Amino acid sequence: MIGKLYDAIEKxxxxxxxxxxxxxxxxPGFLKEKAYAEKGEGLEGAAKAVWKFNKKLIDNISDLIPxxxxxxxxxxxxxxPGIKAYKKTIDYCHEKGLIVIGDIKRGDIxxxxxxxxxxxxxxxxxxxxxxxxFDEDMATVNxxxxxxxxxxxxxxCKENDRxxxxxxxxxxxxxxxxxxxxxxxxxxxxxxxAKVEEWGADTLEGDYSNVGAVVGATYPEQGAALxxxxxxxxxxxxxxxxxxxxxxxxxGFFDDNKNGAIVNSSRGIIAAYTKSPYKDRFGEKEFADxxxxxxxxxxxxxxEALGR
Amino acid sequence: MIGKLYDAIEKxxxxxxxxxxxxxxxxPGFLKEKAYAEKGEGLEGAAKAVWKFNKKLIDNISDLIPxxxxxxxxxxxxxxPGIKAYKKTIDYCHEKGLIVIGDIKRGDIxxxxxxxxxxxxxxxxxxxxxxxxFDEDMATVNxxxxxxxxxxxxxxCKENDRxxxxxxxxxxxxxxxxxxxxxxxxxxxxxxxAKVEEWGADTLEGDYSNVGAVVGATYPEQGAALxxxxxxxxxxxxxxxxxxxxxxxxxGFFDDNKNGAIVNSSRGIIAAYTKSPYKDRFGEKEFADxxxxxxxxxxxxxxEALGR
Numbered sequence: 001m002i003g004k005l006y007d008a009i010e011k012x013x014x015x016x017x018x019x020x021x022x023x024x025x026x027x028p029g030f031l032k033e034k035a036y037a038e039k040g041e042g043l044e045g046a047a048k049a050v051w052k053f054n055k056k057l058i059d060n061i062s063d064l065i066p067x068x069x070x071x072x073x074x075x076x077x078x079x080x081p082g083i084k085a086y087k088k089t090i091d092y093c094h095e096k097g098l099i100v101i102g103d104i105k106r107g108d109i110x111x112x113x114x115x116x117x118x119x120x121x122x123x124x125x126x127x128x129x130x131x132x133x134f135d136e137d138m139a140t141v142n143x144x145x146x147x148x149x150x151x152x153x154x155x156x157c158k159e160n161d162r163x164x165x166x167x168x169x170x171x172x173x174x175x176x177x178x179x180x181x182x183x184x185x186x187x188x189x190x191x192x193x194a195k196v197e198e199w200g201a202d203t204l205e206g207d208y209s210n211v212g213a214v215v216g217a218t219y220p221e222q223g224a225a226l227x228x229x230x231x232x233x234x235x236x237x238x239x240x241x242x243x244x245x246x247x248x249x250x251x252g253f254f255d256d257n258k259n260g261a262i263v264n265s266s267r268g269i270i271a272a273y274t275k276s277p278y279k280d281r282f283g284e285k286e287f288a289d290x291x292x293x294x295x296x297x298x299x300x301x302x303x304e305a306l307g308r
Numbered sequence: 309m310i311g312k313l314y315d316a317i318e319k320x321x322x323x324x325x326x327x328x329x330x331x332x333x334x335x336p337g338f339l340k341e342k343a344y345a346e347k348g349e350g351l352e353g354a355a356k357a358v359w360k361f362n363k364k365l366i367d368n369i370s371d372l373i374p375x376x377x378x379x380x381x382x383x384x385x386x387x388x389p390g391i392k393a394y395k396k397t398i399d400y401c402h403e404k405g406l407i408v409i410g411d412i413k414r415g416d417i418x419x420x421x422x423x424x425x426x427x428x429x430x431x432x433x434x435x436x437x438x439x440x441x442f443d444e445d446m447a448t449v450n451x452x453x454x455x456x457x458x459x460x461x462x463x464x465c466k467e468n469d470r471x472x473x474x475x476x477x478x479x480x481x482x483x484x485x486x487x488x489x490x491x492x493x494x495x496x497x498x499x500x501x502a503k504v505e506e507w508g509a510d511t512l513e514g515d516y517s518n519v520g521a522v523v524g525a526t527y528p529e530q531g532a533a534l535x536x537x538x539x540x541x542x543x544x545x546x547x548x549x550x551x552x553x554x555x556x557x558x559x560g561f562f563d564d565n566k567n568g569a570i571v572n573s574s575r576g577i578i579a580a581y582t583k584s585p586y587k588d589r590f591g592e593k594e595f596a597d598x599x600x601x602x603x604x605x606x607x608x609x610x611x612e613a614l615g616r
Contacts, residue, residue, distance in 0.1 A: 032435075036435060071420055073414070073423035076424060077423040078441060080395060082441070083388060105414070108379075115381035129350065133351060133387030170417065172456050172457065174454035175453060177455055177503070179452070188491075188496070
């Protein structure tokens with residue numbers, strides 16, 4: 001899978017992924033009104049509004065980008081109807097040829113991680129048949145439980161040509177509270193990084209393994225250090241845009257081929273119509289055009305910073 | 309919420325919680341056949357079998373226990389139908405007066421943790437109304453992202469009288485890989501434990517806060533140390549039974565009142581009919597009677613060890 005992601009980035013000349021995190025506050029009023037009129041002002045209505053929002057966004061930007069990253073929390077908050085919208089979004093992105101990174105941050109003890117891995121990036125056997133319950137191409141994984149929480153995902157990556165991104169150094173302000181604490185002379189996140197290289201060692205496709213890492217764009221120095229410490233690890237980089245990072249912060253996350261990392265923006269793209277400079281050029285009904293303009297600007301910003 | 313849990317343990321004289329983790333391998337063949345005949349040998353059929361399994365178990369043991377802990381992975385592995393069975397299980401347990409601990413181990417950056425908290429233990433606002441999407445009473449939370457990943461859950465605990473259990477020292481064999489590493493002279497899990505006390509400080513109900521901790525029964529020495537380090541923290545203790553711990557390992561997790569902790573068993577109860585000594589006494593059709601016998605034995609084992 002990581003080879004497919006690498007190639008898709010090259011083909012579209014766009015090392016970016018769009019976070020489909022449809023907080024209801026970002027969904028234009030006219031879409032919510034229509035969905036509520038059809039499905040009621042409740043979980044069903046909210047889920048329909050979210051799905052319609054996603055579909056229009058995908059239709060307008062899928063030609064420009066290699067991948068999307070739906071954030072499962074934003075769908076779980078609308079209960080079962082929300083999770084149906086999550087699944088519909090995955091399937092529609094696949095129809096449009098996009099790689100889907102499920103931002104699920106799961107992680108548990110061995111037998112339970114097996115179930116998460118089967119449900120999201122793997123297959124589940126029922127009687128004589130196998131099923132793909134959610135069918136994301138890649139998923140984010142939390143490392144706090146150690147190897148036996150992560151290796152069931154790695155096994156599924158090998159069996160089904162999928163990939164994962166393990167949280168190493170997250171983009172949020174308090175990520176250092178535990179992740180930066182010094183153990184044997186280096187921060188915890190570097191110990192996790194060493195394990196990520198180890199977990200992925202026999203899943204290489206080209207230069208990179210199917211066990212990637214999440215490293216926040218908001219920590220550019222750490223990102224550059226981790227790039228060197230994890231030579232076979234593809235990096236998923238959240239925190240661009242709304243969380244404060246810009247293109248110039250990002251060069252250190254990439255390799256000499258200006259690949260090996262993919263930068264996520266969520267609100268900065270899907271809610272572009274609510275913010276300068278886009279809100280002056282696009283009305284609420286043109287939210288998907290604003291998103292397209294923001295994608296174009298983001299690709300230019302990052303490619304310029306990389307000298308791509 | 310933690311006061312309710314404390315009181316329910318006293319009332320039933322049972323500091324135990326049953327993990328509703330219905331791996332399909334534990335569901336008796338006759339239930340699977342019937343469900344597949346009705347709903348097909350696929351995700352819908354598997355979810356129906358799981359729900360029927362849970363319902364019968366709950367009917368047979370709910371009078372003995374204060375709480376259940378459904379493991380979301382075991383439902384997510386069956387896609388949308390599986391998650392519907394998760395929700396049905398929560399609602400049915402509430403009808404039976406049980407406290408429901410959603411073992412979801414979520415944790416993310418601030419705005420995303422807000423969505424998880426709203427979806428699982430909180431409310432989501434849609435237009436003028438509020439909804440309870442999953443409506444668990446308590447949930448497990450992963451601390452790797454630090455305070456701004458956990459505090460949105462704590463906020464919801466205060467607003468809606470709910471509780472959480474933060475992963476401190478997990479029960480799995482490789483939990484020490486990161487959790488036991490020494491930082492400033494003490495293991496990472498003790499640093500997390502200190503934060504758990506801090507996060508819960510203004511959510512006290514009686515002796516305990518609504519921010520609990522997960523500490524594995526498989527690490528009894530660490531459990532006893534953590535009991536002392538976290539005097540206001542209720543402890544959820546997985547790892548009893550199938551993972552190897554017995555009653556005598558557990559006394560150190562409890563307080564002087566022989567409360568303040570709740571011990572989980574999943575497979576040991578719900579799959580009791582497949583294992584000695586129960587498999588000699590109960591056939592597959594009596595799986596729920598075997599579960600009841602295993603609950604009775606577990607309560608006796610733990611209460612004897614505690615001198616309750």
